[in-house]
Amino acid sequence: MDCSGCSACLFSWGLRNKRHCILNEQYSPEEYTKKAQELRTGSYAAFSAAQREFAGVRLNCIRKAVHSVQSEECIGDYLQNCKACVACFNALDSQDCRYMYDGVSCKDCGDCNEMGYSELCYDVVEAFPEAYSVLWSFLTANTSDMQYCDHCYNSKHLFGCVGIRKGEYCILNKQYSKEEFEKLIPKIIEKMIVDGEWGEFLPVxxxxxxxxxxxxxxxxxxxxxxxxxxxxxxxxxxxxxxxxLGPDYAIPDVITNAPDAIIEKILRCAVTGKPYKIIPQELKFYRDMGLPVPRMCPEERHRERMALRNPRKLWNRECAKCSKAIETTYAPERPEIVYCESCYLSSVY
Structure with a gap:
């Protein structure tokens, strides 16, 4: 966790340019190989015990308030090479954006998600690549001057269209001349304003x-x-x-004891009781990696992974070291140790 430039490390955190570490303790290459083999038994019981141990270690790890690299005047998390981006998350090479998630090389975009190489967009979901002046739309690419469109590509000057390819001057998928288009659009907007629809994203x-x-x-x-x-x-x-579905199948504790026939068995999720199966490629992966067969269905495993990610929301709290006011994705009531940028850097380096 939070390791950079590291390799051959297990259950460690906050390391920089390290090798052969376990629980942040340095080992020789030979000692590390021996220890790693002892941990990689393929046993579900041993794997679960290691997970519980590392969960305890994680609580004592120093957390950085926000993850921002070469960015200035920004508020958010996981920002790189950004400038003046506010309430943005997972953004790269972007500038003057607001409330944007997952954006690459965007400028002057707001309330957007999954954007790439786009400018002057608002209330858009998935515009990649190159959207210019696209508003209240979903799934576009190489488009400009569009409002209220869905799944339109390589097009411009569209309003209320769905599935248009290489089109221009269309309203509700009907072709118009440039003059007709420019005459009708203000009338449509005026009616939408009266009805309270203009400026809102596509209705839920x-x-x-x-x-x-x-x-x-x-x-x-x-x-x-x-x-x-x-x-x-x-x-x-x-x-x-x-x-x-027959009697519950007892999954072997160690992966080497799992027979090929396990792919034909119906397994039962330890959390929800939902039945699930594993496929041959999955079984091969577990064997190759020395991992035990999972006891949870795919949906629960996904939920467990998602729980490791911080919410895309900011809270005010104090640096645990210097008491400086910080904005972070760690809620104030959470038990993690959260440092401001300067305290974090002085502790890690």
Whole structure:
């Protein structure tokens, strides 16, 4: 965790340009190889014990308030070579952006997600590459001067269009002349302003998916009640008729004891009880890496991984060392030790 320029290290944190370390303790190459082999037994019990031990170690690790590299006048996390970006996360080579997630080489963009080489965009999801003056749209590439469009590519001067390729001067997928287009657009905008629609993203009611079926639930988790209070759909897990799947299969503790026939078995998630299977390629990977067969279904494993990522939200708290006020993705009530930039650098280097 938080290691840079390192190789051949296990269960370590905050290291720089190190090799052959376990739990931040330096070993000789021979000692490291021996220790690593002792840890890599392929046993689920041993693997779980190591995970629990490292979870305890993680709580005592020094955390950096924000991860910002060669960036100035920025507020957010995981920013690199950025300038004047506010409330942005996972951005690279971007400038003067607001509330943007996952952006590369963007300028003057706001309320955007999954953007690349784009400028003057607002309320856009997935414009990559090259979007210019695109507003309230979804999934575009090589486009300009578009509003309220969906899945349109290599096009310009579109309004309310879906699935257009290499088009221009279209409204609701209907072709117009340049003069007709420029005459109609102000009238449409005026009507949308009266109806309270102009300036808002595509309505949630248009989504074929419930809130908890989308990645929004991962980034901004809500309860069923919170989602429904906002008028958004929520889909409960379907209750399927119980079907006898045979006796629960006892997964061998050590991967070397897992037979080829395990891919034909129906396994049961230790968390949810949901049945799942593993495929031949998956079994080969576990054997090659000396990893035990997982006890959780794929969905639970994904949730567990996502829980390791900090939320895309900023809180005010104090540096645990100098008490300086900082903005960070670590909520004040969380137990992690969070340092400001200067205290972090002086502690790590």
């Amino acid at each position: 009611a248009m989504s074929p998916f419930a809130y908890n079926e989308t990645v929004a639930q991962e980034a901004f988790p809500l309860t069923k009640g919170e989602a429904e209070k906002r008028g958004w759909q929520w889909r409960d897990a379907e209750e399927k008729q119980s079907q006898y």
